[in-house]
């Protein structure tokens with residue numbers, strides 16, 4: 001899949017996208033991400049990309065024209081029309097289900113806002129969907145865009161190491177993860193739950209389900225109720 005990120009801080013995005021599993025996915029060609037600097041598309045002689053809000057009030061607003069010209073450059077280079085997302089605290093909150101749907105799209109354009117947001121006319125004409133990563137405000141849309149890219153990337157074929165299957169994990173079955181242990185079997189007087197050392201696969205699976213149910217009921221009663229309703 002191809003993702004184009006429009007931002008005022010392309011180096012910040014590039015730094016994250018070059019490391020670890022995302023960096024490897026890009027090298028392998030599973031994921032094609034490009035970062036675009038919105039400031040490169042301003043026609044203003046002082047390279048301005050923001051201005052005061054009409055009607056007054058606090059902060060600055062990102063102007064429509066540099067964003068639009070950046071978007072046009074993306075379409076021209078990709079030779080395709082992307083699904084266009086604006087990262088915003090007003091958006092619908094991202095879920096694993098929505099991420100799965102987005103991961104099936106061939107081309108996504110992510111707009112990262114700053115200051116007090118972007119001119120509404122860009123949202124009206126260029127943006128298909130506003131997405132939030134949670135009910136809190138950040139200084140920019142870059143971290144949310146990187147969070148979205150990370151969760152999409154790990155669902156693409158060939159990105160995760162073979163023994164890691166995203167469909168088997170927490171949030172896919174509606175329950176939280178069971179506890180995990182590794183060697184040594186005793187550490188600082190604390191033992192690994194004995195059932196995990198038996199090699200009895202059915203008992204281990206039962207223990208893990210019990211643990212998942214207990215941690216979900218404790219930490220996320222909302223998820224727990226929904227899980228019970230579905231059963």
Ligand code: 4G0
Nearest residue numbers: 088089113117132133138140141144
């Ligand atoms: C648009 C997304 C973008 C408007 C972006 C701020 C949190 C999220 C931004 C604003 C963001 C999120 C009106 C402050 C940039 N913060 N929860 N900051 N306003 O996904």
